[in-house]
Amino acid sequence: MPSAVLELAGVRKRYDSLVAVDDLHLTLEAGEFLTLLGPSGSGKTTTLMMVAGLQQPDAGRIMLNGVSVADLPAYRRDVGMVFQNYALFPHMTVRRNVAFPLEMRGTPAGEIARLVDEALALVKLPDHGGRLPKQLSGGQQQRVALARAMVYRPALLLMDEPLGALDRKLREQLQLEIKRVHRERGISVLYVTHDQEEALTMSDRIAVFDKGRIEQIGTPEELYDRPATRFVASFIGDTNLIGGRVLGVADGVCEIETAAGRIAASARTPLDAGSAVVVAVRPERVVLAPVQTGGAGLEGVIVEQVFLGTSRKYVVRLADGAEVVVLRPISDPPFAQAAPAVRVSWAADKATAFGG
């Protein structure tokens, strides 16, 4: 008996000559919060639409709780969906909006009242039942939309960039709300967003999309520390990208020659000696030392120092003109001189080399 709530195998979708989604494989476990992350046009919303039944794939299988949904129209699938623009019915009160799916399922009136109260309590809006959507703020409307999508306990909750229309503060508040609801109910969630910070905060696992394909699926830590492709490395968090040429590879670690010196990085894909590569390393993984201390690393000059409260940001210009951004905790002593010459280095397993 599969425990996967959702399974996509070989799913493909094209619009005329544009391939929106190409050969997608994805599994969502029960109770998991999986985010589809990527820039606009990368296929994540199209994927969500196909799971909801609002669009049809050209090829591949979509299984909900082990059953293929190929012949199931949207209104017969056991999913709940929350849209970016809330999609609350403007001519119905909050209560009627939330009660709507229950009415569609023929739930008896007494049950409906109880379930609606429970759903509104879940999103902390118990007294707003009689209001019309236009009388609510954006954040409140989205919470009502959430209540409406969950009141009939669907197997899967789909969320299409639900916080995109809200301002930053409200977004952060609602992120916590959604996580809380997820924890309390243990519901499986498929979440779409282009905001990588949001994805890192909320997800159990993240699938990074680019041009209709999934570049990598993994936990936030896996994607952050061990990106599989250059795209993932630069899309998630801040990354330094340094170009160079491979000198040799041994035990998954490769030695790279750059114009400013030699560095090491881990290689997750096979790389030939002599090939051009790009090394991705996070600013907080870079170690700064005065150039006199010697050792491995790249030589450069600090051109900018910024005080950020809990950390300090340095911009180091290397011999070939490339710049490396370094983030050090505030406990590290600052550099006294005006434009000190420094050496930047890092542990090999904290950096990844990608074929250029």
Place this chain on the structure above:
Amino acid sequence: MKAVNGAAWLILPAALVLAVAFLLPVGWLLSRAFSFPEPGLQNFALLWERPVYLRVMMNTLIISAIVTPVTVLLAFPVAHLMAHGSPRLRRWLIFLVLVPFWTSLLVRAFATAILLQRHGVINSFLIGSGLIEEPLPLLYNMTGLLAGCVQVLLPFVIFPLYSSMARIDPAYMRAAATLGAPPVRAFLRVYLPLTLPGLITGATLVFISTLGYYIIPALLGGARQQMISQLIQDQIATFGNWGVAGALSLVLLAITGAMVALLQFTVGLREIAR
């Protein structure tokens, strides 16, 4: 939802009704041009040879060509005030223009006739105040026809023009001023071109409408202002000459169609629907 969903079938009833009760009859009428009383192109030859037909067709075009700029010129200040006046003034103006817009063509043509008669309101006023001695002939001539057409068609220009004007970002005129353009030049080089979609839409609507008019020329125009629609009516009701009627209809339709195509080409039909 598959590619074409069930909702598409909803179009069918209306389409069927239109096909049977409109396209079929009109097609039939136009076909009579080639088949009544005998198959061939004689009817078109007649149109070309008989001076009365040519005259009426030319007249119709000329009348439309006169009505259009007059209507547009008079509509312009009204639309301008609507777009740039205070909201309260705008509401009043819109109401003011809507009232005749909703009133039937016949009532308005009749009302205009009353005003323009020999012993009508305008003449009585002019004679009574001593400005003239003999009543002016304002009816059953080009003046009456022009007055009637403009009266009826003004709203059709005012609204699209207002629509275009309301959408002009005031920043453009301010930019023109800061760039050194005196008001008249700024108006001619910046404002006027931006009102073009609405202007062209309105002008085309007026032109097309005037081309096909029957009631207004019949009620307010004279024999010298006879227009194509009156001729068509004549041919059918008086002479039973369906062939010529069909041919005239075809010509009228062709000119109208050409104007619509021109409008679609320059402005786009979507723009009108707003």
Place this chain on the structure above:
Amino acid sequence: MTPWRLLRGTLVVMVAVFLLAPLAVVVIISFSSAPFLQFPPPGFSLRWYAVLFSTPAWTNSLGVSLQLMVPSSVLATVLGTAAALGLVRGRVPGAALITACLMLPIIVPGMITAAALFGIYRGLGLNGTLTGLIIGHTVLLIPYVVATVSSALRVQDVQLEQAAATLGAPPWATFRHVTLPLIMPAVLSSLLIAMILSFDELIVSLFVSSARVRPVAVQMWSNLLGDFDPTIAAIASVCFLFALLVMMADLALRPGRSLRIG
């Protein structure tokens, strides 16, 4: 007050008078006590309205107008709304072309439509019948309904219907609970527009009517071709009042969209 502003103001006042004075004069004359179209009228009287409502020709034509207006506007609204739904939500290839075809009755000059229907009706015996008139009017009214309702549908967020589907509503339930209530103002508005257009319609009615079956507009027309007395002003005022009422109703329905077309 710049000279341009003055010019504009003057022109606007002139146009306003030009647009409204004729209608005002007609209404005033309808209350005249004199049996000819004299302005200003010598005295106040309701006699012409009395004549209007006691002359069989007029009362019959009012009856015909009503029997004509209601079925054709209802029919046009139902058919037109359905077509609008199909065109906007149906994802039909060539929807733009079909829409253009549905708009033809507005573009084709009225005389051509009237002559065409008259010609075809002769063979079918539909001239001088209410049925013939109803069919003719319905055909003329459908485009207005399609334009108005599709306009409203396009503005409406398709996500609402998508949301309803994900919440478990089959297509008919979505239409009944979500789409229809939201386009109802536009549908009612098109019904009103259709009614007034039918009431005012003259050209097709002129051809298809007979002496016994003729709507108000045709009756007015035949009176106008003779000598007119203030009775005509009375019926014109009644038409005008009807138009005003319908316009107010429409404005109340759709406060933002005040234009008759679309």
